[in-house]
Structures are given as structure tokens and as C-alpha cells.
Amino acid sequence: MTGFINHHVILTDKEQEIAVQALDFFYRYFKGTVDADDFEQGRLAAREYGHESINDLATKIATSN
DSSP states (O other): OOOOOOOOOOOOHHHHHHHHHHHHHHHHHHHTOOOHHHHHHHHHHHHHHOHHHHHHHHHHHHTOO
């Protein structure tokens, strides 16, 4: 039997926006519906949020308990 661990992370509004946009992009990427404009929008979003904010969010989620 596989055990499950629930992780609860409190996100700011900005962090939630980053997470939702990233998940939406990867969903469309793996579904095969991403086009060149989507990559440009992703680059613009990364600039808007800042690369450090995205990295900080990934670390926050990865180290949550």
C-alpha cells in the first residue's frame, strides 16, 4: 500500500498567479497545443514576475511540509 503525504503551502496572490500560469502552460505543452506565441507569453511573464520569484516559489513548494 502506498502512503500519501499532504503538503500545505500558503501562497501570496503573486505566487498563486505564477503557479497557475506555469501549470496552464505545461498542461498545454504536454497536450501538444502550445504555439510560438505561448512561448513568448511565457518569457514575458517570467520577466514580469522575475526569475528569482519563480525560483523562490519552486523552492517554497519543494521544501514544504
